Amino acid sequence: MSETKSDIKSAPVLPALTRRSLLAGTAATLAAARAAFPSGVWAAGADAPETSKAVFGFIALTDSAPLIVAKEKGFFAKHGLKDADVQKQASWGTTRDNIELGSANGGIDGAHILTPMPYLISTGKVTKNSQKVPMYILARLNTNGQCISVSNRYKAAGVTTDARTLKAAFADMRKAGKEVKCAMTFPGGTHDLWIRYWLASNGIDPDKDVSTIVVPPPQMVANMKVDTMEAFCVGEPWNAQLVHQNIGFTALTTGELWANHPEKALGMRADWVDRNPNAAKAVVMAVQEAAMWCDKAENKAEMCQILAKREWFKVPVEDILTRSQGTIDYGTGRVVKDSPHIMKYWSDFASYPFKSHDAWFLTENVRWGYQPADLDIRKTVDAVNREDLWRAAAKTLGVADAQVPTSTSRGPETFFDGKVFDPENPTTYLASLDIRRV
Numbered sequence: 001m002s003e004t005k006s007d008i009k010s011a012p013v014l015p016a017l018t019r020r021s022l023l024a025g026t027a028a029t030l031a032a033a034r035a036a037f038p039s040g041v042w043a044a045g046a047d048a049p050e051t052s053k054a055v056f057g058f059i060a061l062t063d064s065a066p067l068i069v070a071k072e073k074g075f076f077a078k079h080g081l082k083d084a085d086v087q088k089q090a091s092w093g094t095t096r097d098n099i100e101l102g103s104a105n106g107g108i109d110g111a112h113i114l115t116p117m118p119y120l121i122s123t124g125k126v127t128k129n130s131q132k133v134p135m136y137i138l139a140r141l142n143t144n145g146q147c148i149s150v151s152n153r154y155k156a157a158g159v160t161t162d163a164r165t166l167k168a169a170f171a172d173m174r175k176a177g178k179e180v181k182c183a184m185t186f187p188g189g190t191h192d193l194w195i196r197y198w199l200a201s202n203g204i205d206p207d208k209d210v211s212t213i214v215v216p217p218p219q220m221v222a223n224m225k226v227d228t229m230e231a232f233c234v235g236e237p238w239n240a241q242l243v244h245q246n247i248g249f250t251a252l253t254t255g256e257l258w259a260n261h262p263e264k265a266l267g268m269r270a271d272w273v274d275r276n277p278n279a280a281k282a283v284v285m286a287v288q289e290a291a292m293w294c295d296k297a298e299n300k301a302e303m304c305q306i307l308a309k310r311e312w313f314k315v316p317v318e319d320i321l322t323r324s325q326g327t328i329d330y331g332t333g334r335v336v337k338d339s340p341h342i343m344k345y346w347s348d349f350a351s352y353p354f355k356s357h358d359a360w361f362l363t364e365n366v367r368w369g370y371q372p373a374d375l376d377i378r379k380t381v382d383a384v385n386r387e388d389l390w391r392a393a394a395k396t397l398g399v400a401d402a403q404v405p406t407s408t409s410r411g412p413e414t415f416f417d418g419k420v421f422d423p424e425n426p427t428t429y430l431a432s433l434d435i436r437r438v
Contacts, residue, residue, distance in 0.1 A: 049279035053083035054272070055103040057095045057111035059185075060088065060218050060313040061235040062320055063142040063264040064112040065303055066345055070290035072306050078289075079282040088312070091216035092117065092186035096126055100133050102269055110268030110283075112141060114189035116361045116370075118267040118384050125370060126188070134270035136386040137358065138284050141264040141291070143350040145323075145343030146191060146254040147239035148198055150231045151224060152247065155332060159251045161416050163202040170209055170230070182206070183215040183223065183232035188370035190263055193361065194254045195233035196368060200435040201417045207368075207437070224248050235263070236343070237319040242331070244319060249331030255341025257416050260348055262357040273386070284393035291345040300324050349405050352390055355381050356409035356423035363426040369437040377426055 054076075058064040067086055070076050076084035089095045092114060099121060101107025118135035120126040127133055150159050157165040170180045182199065184192040196206040206212050210230075215223050220238045223229055225247050233254070242248045254261060266287055273280040294303050304320040307313050313320070322329070326342040329335045344350040358381045365371040387408055394404050412422045421429045430436065 047278055049080040049282045050276040051279050052081055053085070053103075054081055054110065054268075054276075054279065054283060055085045055087065055108045057087055057089040057098055057108045057113075059092065059095065059112060059216075060315075061112075061264070062237060062307065062324060062343060063145055063235055065294045065307060066141050066287050066290040066351075067112045067266070068307060068312055069294055069303060070286040073290065073293060075286040075289045075293075076283075079286045081279065081282055081286065084283075084286075092189060093214075096121060099135070099267075099269060100127055100131070102272070109272045110138075110266065113265055113267040114186055114191070115140070115262055115265045115358065116188050116190065116193070116365055117186065118265065119358070119362060119365070119380060120188055120370065122270075122384055123371065123380070135267050135384060136270050136273050136389075137265045137267050137353050137384055138273070138280065138386050139266040139287055139291075139351050139390050140262050140353045140357075141266055141287070141345070141351070143260050143262055143344045143348070144253065144255040144341050146194060146233060146235045146263060147250045148195055148231060148233045148252050148254070149220075149224070149239045149242050149248045150251045151227070151229070152249060154230070155249055161198070161252045161256050163198065163204070163251065166230075167203050167209070170204065173230075174209075180210040181213050181229040182210045183213050183220060183229045183234075185217055185234060186214060187212075188365050188368070190361070191233040191235075193364045193368075194257060195231070197257060197364070197415070198233075198252070200433070201415075201419075203435075205435050221245065221247065236323050237313065237315055240323050240329075241315065241319045243329055246331070250328065251330075253328065253339070253341045255339075258413060259341070260344070260350075261413075262354065262361075265353060273389075281389060281393050281396065284389055285397050288346075288351055288390075288393055288397060288399070291351045295344060295346040295350075297325070346403075349403070349410075352405050353385055353387050354405070354408060354410045355385050355387060356411065356413075358385050359423045359426060360413065360421050363421070363430060366426075366438060367430060367433060367436045373438045 056067055058067055071086045095111050098107035103109045118137050121133050122135045124130040124132040173180050182195055184195050199206045217234045217238055220232050220234050221242050239250050293299055304317050304324055307320055308315055308317040326339050327337045328339050359377050362377045366373055366375055409423055412420050414420050419432055
């Protein structure tokens with residue numbers, strides 16, 4: 001529609017733009033930006049996220065904290081993802097299914113996820129019709145913080161990392177016609193690998209001497225309460241809750257198996273990241289800032305209060321807080337304060353996704369038959385692990401050089417039983433393991 005004379009007359013009179021007024025306006029805009037983005041990070045122009053929305057899944061485990069805190073404390077919004085959504089998943093199987101769907105089909109774009117899962121999904125080992133759904137790992141969400149818990153009936157046996165007494169006990173159960181069940185959360189996932197490593201190092205074959213069953217994390221305590229399993233491996237708060245309810249005890253924290261071991265990851269569909277590279281970097285920056293916040297001792301109480309909410313974990317705060325602060329009551333009379341195996345989110349490079357760690361997970365997946373024996377481990381890691389995006393995000397955030405690893409490898413890793421994994425020679429490590437499927 002063309003302008004009329006009356007339209008022109010009623011239009012407001014704009015002040016003439018002068019150099020001084022233009023500079024004043026620019027200064028005001030920059031001041032507002034600094035107030036909104038105090039760290040100095042402000043996505044604009046070519047750096048702006050391509051989308052303000054990303055949909056993530058999470059399981060009710062304490063190591064999901066960086067993702068939940070990024071939402072609750074406004075880190076996603078700060079970096080231009082004001083419509084980021086974090087949705088509870090019923091199980092890791094549900095997480096997998098929703099990643100396959102993608103948000104365009106009612107699923108999710110990424111998730112708080114077991115580190116091996118993006119590899120299992122990308123290679124089509126756990127998907128419907130073996131369909132390969134390429135994924136990327138953008139960050140690690142934590143190190144340490146899982147536990148292996150055992151039924152109270154074995155408390156007198158003194159089960160710790162040393163669980164050799166269980167071999168005879170389990171053999172007696174089988175002779176009596178009873179099935180021996182040990183639970184984990186997803187085949188080939190981290191909890192599966194921890195409990196398998198622990199059993200095998202104590203001479204118990206996890207495929208022949210026991211039945212390894214899948215139980216979603218929030219259902220672990222209820223299942224042990226009705227006596228359907230002898231042991232389980234899961235993250236917090238479920239081990240602490242088991243002790244609080246006097247149903248079982250903590251035999252060991254997984255940090256006692258492997259100090260400062262990698263655990264959960266931030267995984268996303270590769271097509272989403274490739275389509276939205278700026279938004280992907282924004283996601284990582286938000287999660288990095290959340291990880292830094294979660295790692296501060298003065299924030300632990302608030303973090304646990306957030307996680308305990310109905311929309312997140314729906315559990316008593318005390319089930320989360322004590323172990324998050326580094327005090328572990330094993331339920332056997334042993335209480336360790338200031339545990340060296342406390343869950344870490346940022347310190348000691350906890351957030352950085354070392355490629356050498358992913359190589360260990362793939363090697364263990366080969367060990368137990370979840371991945372083929374001829375898998376090209378280095379090539380597979382390079383296709384999924386996007387530590388380059390982590391570094392780019394850290395650089396934009398202004399992370400100090402001392403907090404950024406100089407290598408994609410943490411070097412050889414030593415386990416509680418003396419086994420050494422050299423990421424440059426996985427086959428030597430595999431050959432050193434007495435119980436394996438390859």
